[in-house]
Amino acid sequence: MTDARKVFKTINIIPDWVNGHFVQWQLDPFFNGVRPYNFSLEATETTDFSVPIPIKENLGEVFYAIDDTHMKQSWAPNYSYRVILRTGDGTKYSSFPVLFGSTRHEQRKFAMAAEIIRKEILLNRYVGTQAWLLRRKSYGGQNKKTSFNIDPVSGVPITDTKDEDYGVGIDEGYYAPVPCVFYIEQSTQDKQMDPHGMGVKENYSATIRMPGYPILEVRDVLCEATDGYRYSIQARSSKQFPGTNITLTQKATLNLIPPSDTIYAIPIPIPL
Amino acid sequence: MIDPPADFCNSPDIAYVSPETRELEERDERVMVLTPWTVQNICYEILKNYMTHNSPQSQGYRFSQKYDPDELKTGIGLEIAYHYKDSVIQRRPSIYVARGDTSFTFPSINQMVGGNNRESETDRFGMLTMPIDISVVATNVGFAEQLAEYVFKIFFRYQEVIKNDFCIRQFKLVNLTAPMLYLESKDHFVVTVQMQAVFDMGAVIKGDHLKLKTIAYTVFTSCHESPLLQQ
Numbered sequence: 001m002t003d004a005r006k007v008f009k010t011i012n013i014i015p016d017w018v019n020g021h022f023v024q025w026q027l028d029p030f031f032n033g034v035r036p037y038n039f040s041l042e043a044t045e046t047t048d049f050s051v052p053i054p055i056k057e058n059l060g061e062v063f064y065a066i067d068d069t070h071m072k073q074s075w076a077p078n079y080s081y082r083v084i085l086r087t088g089d090g091t092k093y094s095s096f097p098v099l100f101g102s103t104r105h106e107q108r109k110f111a112m113a114a115e116i117i118r119k120e121i122l123l124n125r126y127v128g129t130q131a132w133l134l135r136r137k138s139y140g141g142q143n144k145k146t147s148f149n150i151d152p153v154s155g156v157p158i159t160d161t162k163d164e165d166y167g168v169g170i171d172e173g174y175y176a177p178v179p180c181v182f183y184i185e186q187s188t189q190d191k192q193m194d195p196h197g198m199g200v201k202e203n204y205s206a207t208i209r210m211p212g213y214p215i216l217e218v219r220d221v222l223c224e225a226t227d228g229y230r231y232s233i234q235a236r237s238s239k240q241f242p243g244t245n246i247t248l249t250q251k252a253t254l255n256l257i258p259p260s261d262t263i264y265a266i267p268i269p270i271p272l
Numbered sequence: 273m274i275d276p277p278a279d280f281c282n283s284p285d286i287a288y289v290s291p292e293t294r295e296l297e298e299r300d301e302r303v304m305v306l307t308p309w310t311v312q313n314i315c316y317e318i319l320k321n322y323m324t325h326n327s328p329q330s331q332g333y334r335f336s337q338k339y340d341p342d343e344l345k346t347g348i349g350l351e352i353a354y355h356y357k358d359s360v361i362q363r364r365p366s367i368y369v370a371r372g373d374t375s376f377t378f379p380s381i382n383q384m385v386g387g388n389n390r391e392s393e394t395d396r397f398g399m400l401t402m403p404i405d406i407s408v409v410a411t412n413v414g415f416a417e418q419l420a421e422y423v424f425k426i427f428f429r430y431q432e433v434i435k436n437d438f439c440i441r442q443f444k445l446v447n448l449t450a451p452m453l454y455l456e457s458k459d460h461f462v463v464t465v466q467m468q469a470v471f472d473m474g475a476v477i478k479g480d481h482l483k484l485k486t487i488a489y490t491v492f493t494s495c496h497e498s499p500l501l502q503q
């Protein structure tokens with residue numbers, strides 16, 4: 001497989017909320033594919049581009065594309081772009097993914113950040129808990145089943161049905177589980193009667209820390225691999241390498257989801 | 273008087289005698305004493321029966337959760353409010369039946385509505401006005417609204433029948449609250465179906481000290497028959 005770094009030299013994203021986000025790229029000068037070139041632009045919410053969203057296709061021989069779909073509506077780092085190059089002989093080259101809003105970093109800073117991240121991963125390997133991240137979909141289609149689960153007029157989800165859209169209103173509701181590791185810094189547990197009479201309110205809140213990958217987003221679900229706990233991410237903060245937007249560590253506040261919730265029906269791989 | 277058996281106090285057949293059970297024993301078997309607790313339970317029972325026999329799907333709703341009287345199997349929780357349970361997990365979505373502050377009204381003078389002087393009975397009477405809140409907790413606002421609609425539909429259709437069947441003076445839907453965010457874990461919302469019940473509570477007070485005594489006269493004639501003995 002061709003190393004993407006030997007094909008694409010740089011990819012830059014310049015956010016433009018009015019006209020569309022501007023994505024431009026530069027090929028490595030030593031790359032010599034069969035002409036003509038045909039570029040495409042894809043986006044994704046998953047970390048591995050398992051569910052790519054086509055933004056622009058068959059652009060031809062250009063060096064930029066404008067994402068005027070207006071699907072990316074926030075600064076949240078949950079959206080990556082990549083450029084696809086199809087050469088004249090039919091070979092397909094995919095660029096490395098570029099996070100929305102990221103800028104070019106100095107090589108030295110990048111190397112230092114990489115070392116810090118390595119140590120963070122090492123720390124998590126010894127004290128952390130294996131888990132799976134279920135990323136909530138914010139983009140996607142509605143098949144026949146899902147279309148019944150949303151209000152036909154307002155588009156608001158009106159169900160919370162397992163094996164369908166889990167109350168999200170988009171097919172399957174969540175992306176395939178992504179492995180991750182985290183450790184709990186602090187937790188509180190509280191089980192008492194709700195003062196308004198709404199049964200026994202069981203709160204289990206935890207503050208966790210994890211490496212910068214995969215990026216967490218509020219309302220994603222973190223599933224402990226062995227203990228079975230599933231948490232909703234309520235708040236998130238990240239520590240970035242000074243002068244860059246490389247995420248070194250992330251902290252998040254999690255709340256335990258009641259075991260009767262439909263989210264527990266999503267299967268996650270069982271660790272060996 | 274017949275002495276009670278030796279194990280009278282420990283007999284399992286004799287239930288604890290509360291004011292309600294005593295009144296129930298004394299009255300016709302089919303008559304229920306209306307108290308705030310029993311009226312709240314009427315709502316709970318109606319809801320339970322309705323949801324057991326009328327699944328949301330049969331009522332035209334899309335959501336897949338349905339109620340089962342077996343609390344270990346049910347997809348929708350139904351509870352009396354403030355009932356602490358450790359035996360089952362916290363259920364979402366859930367429905368909670370609660371009563372609100374109850375006010376008493378006494379429309380007659382000295383609470384009297386009648387009596388029976390011969391039996392030394394006085395009939396006391398009061399009216400109770402009680403709100404009943406049925407709170408629906410569910411994730412995502414659309415689902416909470418749908419579930420609340422499923423719940424209030426039974427009362428909307430049959431509030432008049434319920435009123436007549438249970439001899440409740442007034443039984444009606446009053447309000448459906450706006451959805452409120454209920455911070456728990458995921459985004460849960462609460463929609464409350466507010467109802468009002470006005471019902472009568474009566475009491476018959478029996479007192480043996482007021483029973484009308486039989487009047488009799490005794491005529492003493494002995495002094496006239498033998499006057500000298502009285503000197």
